[in-house]
Amino acid sequence: MSITRDEVAHLARLARIALSDAELDHLAPQLDQIITAVAQVQEVAAEGIPPTSHATGLTNVFRDDVPVPCLTPDAALDQAPAVEQQRFKVPRILGEE
Amino acid sequence: MDLTRLTAAELSAALAAGEVSATEVTRAHLDRIAAVDGRVRAFLHVAADSALAQAADIDERRRAGEVLAPLAGVPVAVKDLFTTIGMPTTCGSRILEGWHPPYDATITRRLKRAGAVILGKTNMDEFAMGSSTENSAYGPSRNPWDLDRVPGGSSGGSSAAIAAYEAPLAIGTDTGGSIRQPAAVCGIVGVKPTYGGSSRYGVVAFASSLDTPGPLARTVLDAALLHEAISGHDPCDSTSIDAPVPPVVAAAREADVSGMRIGVVTELSGDGYQPGVLSRFAEAVELLESLGAKVTEVSCPHFRYALPAYYLIAPSECSSNLARFDAMRYGLRVGDDGTRDAEEVMALTREQGFGAEVKRRVILGTYALSSGYYDAYYGKAQQVRTLIIRDFDAAFGQVDVLVSPSTPTTAFPVGERVDDPLAMYVADLCTIPSDLAGNAAISVPCGLAPEDGLPVGLQVMAPVLADDRMYRVAAATEAAFTDRWGHPLLAQAKGLPS
Numbered sequence: 001m002s003i004t005r006d007e008v009a010h011l012a013r014l015a016r017i018a019l020s021d022a023e024l025d026h027l028a029p030q031l032d033q034i035i036t037a038v039a040q041v042q043e044v045a046a047e048g049i050p051p052t053s054h055a056t057g058l059t060n061v062f063r064d065d066v067p068v069p070c071l072t073p074d075a076a077l078d079q080a081p082a083v084e085q086q087r088f089k090v091p092r093i094l095g096e097e
Numbered sequence: 098m099d100l101t102r103l104t105a106a107e108l109s110a111a112l113a114a115g116e117v118s119a120t121e122v123t124r125a126h127l128d129r130i131a132a133v134d135g136r137v138r139a140f141l142h143v144a145a146d147s148a149l150a151q152a153a154d155i156d157e158r159r160r161a162g163e164v165l166a167p168l169a170g171v172p173v174a175v176k177d178l179f180t181t182i183g184m185p186t187t188c189g190s191r192i193l194e195g196w197h198p199p200y201d202a203t204i205t206r207r208l209k210r211a212g213a214v215i216l217g218k219t220n221m222d223e224f225a226m227g228s229s230t231e232n233s234a235y236g237p238s239r240n241p242w243d244l245d246r247v248p249g250g251s252s253g254g255s256s257a258a259i260a261a262y263e264a265p266l267a268i269g270t271d272t273g274g275s276i277r278q279p280a281a282v283c284g285i286v287g288v289k290p291t292y293g294g295s296s297r298y299g300v301v302a303f304a305s306s307l308d309t310p311g312p313l314a315r316t317v318l319d320a321a322l323l324h325e326a327i328s329g330h331d332p333c334d335s336t337s338i339d340a341p342v343p344p345v346v347a348a349a350r351e352a353d354v355s356g357m358r359i360g361v362v363t364e365l366s367g368d369g370y371q372p373g374v375l376s377r378f379a380e381a382v383e384l385l386e387s388l389g390a391k392v393t394e395v396s397c398p399h400f401r402y403a404l405p406a407y408y409l410i411a412p413s414e415c416s417s418n419l420a421r422f423d424a425m426r427y428g429l430r431v432g433d434d435g436t437r438d439a440e441e442v443m444a445l446t447r448e449q450g451f452g453a454e455v456k457r458r459v460i461l462g463t464y465a466l467s468s469g470y471y472d473a474y475y476g477k478a479q480q481v482r483t484l485i486i487r488d489f490d491a492a493f494g495q496v497d498v499l500v501s502p503s504t505p506t507t508a509f510p511v512g513e514r515v516d517d518p519l520a521m522y523v524a525d526l527c528t529i530p531s532d533l534a535g536n537a538a539i540s541v542p543c544g545l546a547p548e549d550g551l552p553v554g555l556q557v558m559a560p561v562l563a564d565d566r567m568y569r570v571a572a573a574t575e576a577a578f579t580d581r582w583g584h585p586l587l588a589q590a591k592g593l594p595s
Contacts, residue, residue: 008460015416015463016423017456018444027457030518034461037519038405041477044484051479052486054306054336055535055561056293061335075199081430090425091439 002035003028100125101262105171105319108265112159112170119152119159119170123214126172130216130263133593138238139248139258141177143217144184148172151214158212168326169212174264176255177218178225179310180299181205184215188301189223189233189251192422192429192450202299203331204268204310211326216264219254223452224419225275225303227251228524231515232454239511240283241592242551246508249279249524255313256283261593266323267313272304273407274504274528276311277540281503281554284542284586286320286571287313289528291561292535293338295324296331304414305336307407307532315587317541317572321349324564340562343537348565352572355389359570360496364400365527365556371506373546377553378502381543384577385500385570395496397488402481403530408522409465409478410533416462419455422447457518486534493560498570501527503540503554527556537564541571542586543578552586 005028012019019027073086082089100122103111111117127145134140155170175181178188180198182205187193201209208215222232230238230253238254240246241261248257252269256279259267269276271289280287288311295310302308312323324345331337361382366375386392424430424446425439432445451459465474492499505526514520531538540554555574559567579585 003464007464011460011463011467012456013444014467015459016420016440016444016447017451017459018441018448019456020448023453023456027453027460031457031461031464034408034457034518035464038408038461038465038474038478040405041402041409041481042473044399044402044477044481046477046480046484049480049483051476052482053479055482055486055533056336056338058293058336058338063332071199078199079196079427081424081427082433088426091433091435091437091442093439095438 002039003032101129103265104316105168105265105314105322106316108171109167109322119155119214120149122170123148123152123172126216126264133261134263136239136244136593137241137257137261137263138236139219139254139261139263140174140217141187141220141235141254142185144215147183148214148216155212155214166211166326167322171213171266172216172264173208173213173323174216174219174255174258174267175205176221176252176267176269178221178270178301179205179268181215181218184218186218186301189221189235190450190452190455191234192446194429196428200299203296203333204327205299207327213266213326219258219267221254222251223455224301224415225251225270225272226415226454226458228274228278228521229514230254231511232452234452237511240508242284242508242590244592246510249282249508251275252313253279256280256285256287259283259285259313259315260587260590265315266319268310268327269313270300271309271311271532272307273411273532274525276313277503277528277538277554277556278524280313281540282508282552284552284590285313285315286317286539286541287311288320288324288539289531289537290324290328290564291338291537293336294342294562294564295328296334296337298331298333302418304411305418306414307411309532315585317568317575318346318349321345321568338562343562343564345565345568348568349572351569352576354385354570354573357390357498357570358496359385359390359392360395360492360499361392362400362499362501363394363396364398365501369505369523370502371546373548374502374504374506374553377544377546378555381555381574382500384574388573388577393496395492395499397492397530399481399484399488400530403485403533404522404526406478406481407529407533409474410482412458412462413465413475414462416459416466419459422450454518482533485530489534489536498566499558501556503527503556507546507549507551507553531558536561537567539567539571541574543574544586545589
């Protein structure tokens with residue numbers, strides 16, 4: 001067993017996905033299988049091999065800082081789930097205390 | 098003349114000569130979509146009005162004597178993860194159902210600038226995660242060769258649209274094979290350009306170090322025409338390469354492999370490959386030899402670890418990228434009834450808005466990136482990525498291009514692998530190495546597997562920014578096979594009325 005149901009539940013909480021019990025029952029064994037399969041990378045002798053995060057080799061890319069027109073407030077808010085006073089309206093982010 | 102049977106190059110010539118109008122061409126394709134898409138389900142959104150308006154504008158400009166780009170008036174279908182003003186962009190997900198982006202992707206803009214007529218948005222596995230379109234929240238597309246089989250994925254709506262003659266050209270994205278695999282199993286041409294050769298600006302991100310937009314078409318030349326129209330440096334994408342676009346159209350026209358050194362990858366063969374795929378591949382290699390190429394076998398020992406490395410790197414990047422779907426500024430919001438705080442609303446929205454495969458990958462990525470596991474999983478996968486790049490470098494020191502089958506099997510039946518993630522992942526076995534290394538690769542049809550009569554693809558891989566080389570090989574293969582068969586492969590597709 002490479003990963004337990006409890007660990008999957010914890011990871012889902014970290015990833016902000018409210019998995020149901022039924023989904024956890026279904027996903028946990030699948031993830032266990034997948035993690036066992038991908039753990040094959042650990043067989044590779046890679047001592048001293050540098051990691052590649054990106055294949056182009058580009059590092060910092062700069063451009064001139066030129067002001068260009070941007071979205072209007074109306075366009076930016078057009079697809080918002082809720083709007084109030086030309087702002088995104090979101091559920092409360094702080095607790096009661 | 099049935100305009101939907103013409104290639105993009107033929108349409109381009111007929112339009113330039115004034116033999117047909119862009120409006121007629123567009124209407125013919127919209128009619129074909131209306132006739133067959135109920136069965137193929139390639140499109141999530143058909144933009145009939147805007148397509149006809151775009152066509153009318155092209156016709157008007159041509160009448161006024163304006164010199165137009167080669168693709169002016171030629172229809173194109175766009176995978177539903179490129180942002181498009183005036184059309185929805187869902188990425189095959191409930192979480193973006195009905196979302197209308199406020200800006201065009203660079204590729205959308207370049208298509209419009211080239212005068213290509215955008216027919217609509219094509220189906221895909223949710224956020225490009227999958228090999229069959231079965232992970233689309235809106236149901237799977239079907240393979241025009243056999244409607245009970247998948248069209249591949251994730252760009253399966255795009256490949257199905259082309260194979261069903263609903264569009265001559267389509268745009269997809271390739272992260273682990275999502276252009277080449279659906280192209281192979283639908284019997285068409287699909288190209289993953291060099292990473293950074295085509296802009297990611299406005300492409301909803303899955304795995305940013307891998308995502309590569311590219312063309313799908315019925316012929317190699319058509320793919321090259323679309324490739325040139327969308328490629329080139331984009332200041333809006335910091336990973337875009339600031340170098341000239343390789344001369345892919347010229348290479349597709351030359352179609353000459355005499356004297357080229359072609360390497361057959363030892364590791365992309367053997368167990369797990371369908372016999373009919375291997376026999377068609379062997380036949381393609383013999384054909385290339387008969388055309389004057391010098392064929393040798395080349396070993397890339399780390400390719401066997403490409404699949405596991407990919408399934409750590411791509412989910413890690415996706416777990417980070419998909420954090421943006423937080424129900425706050427756009428997209429679905431669930432459970433905001435005044436009693437729940439923002440985190441609870443986020444978690445409920447992501448629970449209901451994401452499908453099973455996206456959840457699997459987000460959780461897998463969260464795991465691989467978590468402290469304590471990072472070195473053993475993500476870190477190790479990044480080292481394997483280096484070793485795969487070195488395998489390619491060594492191979493391209495000996496040969497000009499590498500070849501392999503594009504996929505281990507032909508199109509599988511709808512439903513067969515949908516709840517078996519590892520079986521689904523194997524569909525990208527041959528395509529993943531080039532995504533990890535960022536080099537260019539193409540899939541071109543090389544016949545039908547004798548056991549099921551379904552298309553097989555030949556994959557040709559070229560070094561970074563040598564995309565033209567693989568077009569040369571693919572075009573030569575296509576010409577020689579078409580000559581041998583007496584018709585294009587797709588003429589044998591029997592899944593739909595002609």
